[in-house]
Amino acid sequence: MGDEQQRPDKINTSPDHRGVTSADVAREAGVARSTVSRCLSGDGRISEETRQRVLETAERLGYQINQIARSMNRRKSDLVGLVTSGLQDPFRVQFLHHLISAIQKIGYRPLVIDVSEPEHMSRSMLHLLQYQVAGVVVTSGSPSPEIGQHFIRRNVPVVLVNRAGLLEGADVVNCDNEAGGRLAAEALLAAGKHHLGFLNMSGGTYSGNARGEAFVAAIAPRLASGEVRFTPLGCRSADYDGGFQAGLEILGRPDAPDGIFCGKDHIALGLMDAARFELGLKVPQDLAVVGFDDITASSQRAYDLTTIRQSAQDLAELTVSRLARFMTGPDGRGMKRAVLPVELIRRTSA
Amino acid sequence: MGDEQQRPDKINTSPDHRGVTSADVAREAGVARSTVSRCLSGDGRISEETRQRVLETAERLGYQINQIARSMNRRKSDLVGLVTSGLQDPFRVQFLHHLISAIQKIGYRPLVIDVSEPEHMSRSMLHLLQYQVAGVVVTSGSPSPEIGQHFIRRNVPVVLVNRAGLLEGADVVNCDNEAGGRLAAEALLAAGKHHLGFLNMSGGTYSGNARGEAFVAAIAPRLASGEVRFTPLGCRSADYDGGFQAGLEILGRPDAPDGIFCGKDHIALGLMDAARFELGLKVPQDLAVVGFDDITASSQRAYDLTTIRQSAQDLAELTVSRLARFMTGPDGRGMKRAVLPVELIRRTSA
DNA sequence: TGTAGATGCGCACACGTGTGCATTTGAGGA
DNA sequence: TCCTCAAATGCACACGTGTGCGCATCTACA
Numbered sequence: 001m002g003d004e005q006q007r008p009d010k011i012n013t014s015p016d017h018r019g020v021t022s023a024d025v026a027r028e029a030g031v032a033r034s035t036v037s038r039c040l041s042g043d044g045r046i047s048e049e050t051r052q053r054v055l056e057t058a059e060r061l062g063y064q065i066n067q068i069a070r071s072m073n074r075r076k077s078d079l080v081g082l083v084t085s086g087l088q089d090p091f092r093v094q095f096l097h098h099l100i101s102a103i104q105k106i107g108y109r110p111l112v113i114d115v116s117e118p119e120h121m122s123r124s125m126l127h128l129l130q131y132q133v134a135g136v137v138v139t140s141g142s143p144s145p146e147i148g149q150h151f152i153r154r155n156v157p158v159v160l161v162n163r164a165g166l167l168e169g170a171d172v173v174n175c176d177n178e179a180g181g182r183l184a185a186e187a188l189l190a191a192g193k194h195h196l197g198f199l200n201m202s203g204g205t206y207s208g209n210a211r212g213e214a215f216v217a218a219i220a221p222r223l224a225s226g227e228v229r230f231t232p233l234g235c236r237s238a239d240y241d242g243g244f245q246a247g248l249e250i251l252g253r254p255d256a257p258d259g260i261f262c263g264k265d266h267i268a269l270g271l272m273d274a275a276r277f278e279l280g281l282k283v284p285q286d287l288a289v290v291g292f293d294d295i296t297a298s299s300q301r302a303y304d305l306t307t308i309r310q311s312a313q314d315l316a317e318l319t320v321s322r323l324a325r326f327m328t329g330p331d332g333r334g335m336k337r338a339v340l341p342v343e344l345i346r347r348t349s350a
Numbered sequence: 351m352g353d354e355q356q357r358p359d360k361i362n363t364s365p366d367h368r369g370v371t372s373a374d375v376a377r378e379a380g381v382a383r384s385t386v387s388r389c390l391s392g393d394g395r396i397s398e399e400t401r402q403r404v405l406e407t408a409e410r411l412g413y414q415i416n417q418i419a420r421s422m423n424r425r426k427s428d429l430v431g432l433v434t435s436g437l438q439d440p441f442r443v444q445f446l447h448h449l450i451s452a453i454q455k456i457g458y459r460p461l462v463i464d465v466s467e468p469e470h471m472s473r474s475m476l477h478l479l480q481y482q483v484a485g486v487v488v489t490s491g492s493p494s495p496e497i498g499q500h501f502i503r504r505n506v507p508v509v510l511v512n513r514a515g516l517l518e519g520a521d522v523v524n525c526d527n528e529a530g531g532r533l534a535a536e537a538l539l540a541a542g543k544h545h546l547g548f549l550n551m552s553g554g555t556y557s558g559n560a561r562g563e564a565f566v567a568a569i570a571p572r573l574a575s576g577e578v579r580f581t582p583l584g585c586r587s588a589d590y591d592g593g594f595q596a597g598l599e600i601l602g603r604p605d606a607p608d609g610i611f612c613g614k615d616h617i618a619l620g621l622m623d624a625a626r627f628e629l630g631l632k633v634p635q636d637l638a639v640v641g642f643d644d645i646t647a648s649s650q651r652a653y654d655l656t657t658i659r660q661s662a663q664d665l666a667e668l669t670v671s672r673l674a675r676f677m678t679g680p681d682g683r684g685m686k687r688a689v690l691p692v693e694l695i696r697r698t699s700a
Numbered sequence: 701t702g703t704a705g706a707t708g709c710g711c712a713c714a715c716g717t718g719t720g721c722a723t724t725t726g727a728g729g730a
Numbered sequence: 731t732c733c734t735c736a737a738a739t740g741c742a743c744a745c746g747t748g749t750g751c752g753c754a755t756c757t758a759c760a
C-alpha cells in the first residue's frame with residue numbers, strides 16, 4: 001500500500017507544547033518527510049505540483065523549522081558570536097546596532113557575549129564554540145593565540161574590529177587611525193594652536209595609541225622647528241568622567257596646552273565641560289578640542305565638537321562582508337586587513 | 351570482553367574540524383558514553399573514582415559540550431530572545447546591557463532580535479521559536495495577541511518591559527510612570543512655574559502617555575483653581591532632534607510654557623539646547639525642564655538635567671527574576687505585574 | 701551457599717533535520 | 731510488450747546528547 005511509512009506512535013494530535021514538525025507536514029500532505037525537507041531547502045528535484053502542496057500545507061499548519069535540529073545535522077548553527085563589553089561606550093553601541101542589522105540581513109543571528117571581566121575572555125569565547133557558531137566578531141578584548149587555535153581547528157572564522165590584530169588566522173577590520181591622527185593635527189594647527197596635547201586613557205588601547213602616534217608624526221616637522229610644543233596626557237577612564245577629571249588637573253596648571261586631541265569623543269566632551277564650566281575657559285578661543293568617532297552627542301548644540309568620523313554603519317557592513325566571505329563560501333581564511341576611511345568633521349570646538 | 355561497545359567507525363583521530371564529543375571522552379576513559387553524560391550533569395549514581403577519571407579525561411581532551419545537541423534532546427535551548435529596536439535610545443541600551451549581564455549570570459545566553467520595522471515584529475518573534483528559546487523579553491513594539499498564543503502553546507514565558515501589557519499570559523515589568531509624572535509635577539510647581547507643558551512624541555507610547563496623564567492628574571487641583579495652565583506638546587521623534595525642533599517651534603511663540611516635563615531625557619536635552627543656544631533663554635530662570643530616565647548624559651555638566659530616575663540595572667534584574675521563575679521552575683505563567691520605583695533627581699534645570 | 705537488596709554502569713531509543721542511494725513511476729522507442 | 735532513461739520520491743542513516751530500564755557486581759545476612 002505504501003501509506004504505512006510513518007509509525008503511528010507519534011501523531012502529535014493534541015495541541016500540547018510541542019511544535020509542528022516536518023513529519024506532521026509530510027503526513028498531512030501525503031508525502032515523505034524527506035520531500036518536505038527538499039521543498040523547503042529548495043534543492044533537489046521536486047515537481048511543481050508537489051512543491052506547491054507541501055508549501056501550502058506547511059503554511060496552513062504553521063510549521064516553523066527547528067533550527068536546533070537543522071544545526072545539529074549541519075554541525076554548524078546560523079549564530080554569529082559577538083564578543084563585546086562596555087556598552088557604555090556609545091560608539092561601540094552604535095556599531096553593534098548596525099552589526100546586528102547586517103548579520104540579520106544575511107540570514108544569521110547574533111549571539112551576544114559580554115566580557116566585562118577580561119579574565120573571562122577565554123572561557124566566554126570557548127562557550128561560543130559550544131553553540132557551533134558560524135563565525136565570531138570580536139569588538140572588545142584581545143583573544144589569546146591559544147583561543148585562536150581552537151577556532152582555526154574548528155574552522156570558524158573570526159574578525160577582530162579595531163583591535164591590534166595579532167591573532168593568527170583572524171581577519172582584521174580597522175578604521176584609519178593614522179589618517180585620523182593626521183587630520184586632527186592639521187585641524188589644531190590650522191586653528192593656530194601652538195601647545196598641543198593628546199589625551200587618552202593611560203596605558204591606552206591599540207586604537208588610541210595608533211591615533212596618538214600618527215598625531216605626533218604629523219606635527220613632527222613643527223616640533224623639530226620649535227614652532228609648536230607637545231605634551232602627552234592621560235586620563236583614568238575612556239569616558240566623560242575620565243575626560244572631566246583630566247581636564248581639571250591638566251587645565252589648572254599654569255602651562256596648559258591650548259589644543260587637545262582626544263582618543264574618543266566622550267573624553268573630549270568631559271574635557272570641554274571641565275574647561276568651560278569649572279575653569280571658565282572659552283572653547284575654542286582658549287582651548288581647541290578635537291575628538292574621535294563622531295558619536296551622536298558630539299553634534300549636539302551644547303558641544304558641537306570637531307571630530308574624526310568613522311562610520312559605524314560602514315564599519316559594520318565591512319565586518320560582515322569579511323565574515324560572510326568565509327561563512328558562505330568554501331573554507332579558507334586569511335589575516336586580511338581592511339581599513340575604513342575616516343573624515344574630519346569641522347565644527348566649532350576647533 | 352566488553353571493550354567492543356563502541357563501533358570503531360567513528361574514531362575521530364585526525365585533528366580535523368570536528369569537536370571532541372562525549373563518545374571520545376568515554377572511549378578514552380574506558381566507560382560508556384552515558385556514564386560521561388551522567389558525570390557532567392551531576393545526577394545519577396556514579397562512583398567517586400569513575401567521576402574523577404571522567405572529569406579529568408574530559409579536561410585533558412578539551413571537551414566542550416555541544417549545546418545544540420543538548421538543546422535538541424531537551425527540546426529547549428538555553429537561549430533567551432531579546433526583542434528590541436532603536437539602539438539609539440540610550441536608556442534602552444543601558445537596560446539591554448544589564449539585561450545581558452543578568453541573563454548570562456543565571457546561565458542563559460541572549461539572542462538579540464532587532465525589529466526596527468514594526469511590520470516584521472510577528473515574523474521575528476516566530477523566528478525565536480525556531481531556536482527553541484527558553485524565554486523572551488520584549489523591550490520594543492507590541493506583540494499581537496495571536497503571537498502571544500504561539501508562545502503560550504509552546505509554553506515559553508514572555509516578559510514585556512515598559513509596555514502596555516495587553517498580552518495574554520505575559521508578565522509585565524514597568525517602572526512607576528505614575529509616581530514619575532507626579533514627582534515631575536511637584537518639581538515644576540516647586541520651581542514656581544505657572545504655565546506647564548508635557549512634551550512627548552506625537553501619538554505617543556504607552557509609557558509616555560502614562561507619564562503625561564499622571565502629570566496632568568497631579569496638577570489638576572491647581573488647574574481647577576486657575577492657578578496654573580497646561581499645554582500638551584508634541585514632537586516628531588523621541589530623541590534629541592525631536593526635542594530640539596519642538597523647542598524652536600514651541601518656545602518661539604509669544605505665550606510659551608515656562609516649565610516643561612519631557613517624556614524622555616533625550617527630548618529634554620534637545621529642548622534645552624534649542625532654548626539656550628537658539629532662543630537665548632536661561633534655564634531654569636526662563637524655562638524649567640524635567641526629563642525621565644536619568645541617562646548618563648543628563649548628569650553631564652553641560653546639561654545637569656533634573657529628571658526622574660529609573661534604574662536600568664534594577665529593571666533588568668527584576669525582569670530576569672520574573673523570567674527565571676518560569677524557566678527554571680515548573681511551568682505556569684501569569685500576567686503578573688511588577689512595578690519598579692522611580693526617584694526624582696534634583697539638578698539645576700528645574 | 702543461596703538470596704535479597706543496593707549500587708554502578710551499559711544498551712538503546714528519542715529528539716528533528718539533511719542527504720546519499722535505492723526505488724518507483726511514467727514516457728517513449730524498438 | 732519489453733526495455734531504457736529520466737524524473738520524482740521514499741528509505742535509512744547520521745548528527746551528539748539525555749535518560750529509562752535492565753543487567754552485572756557486590757555486600758550482608760540467614
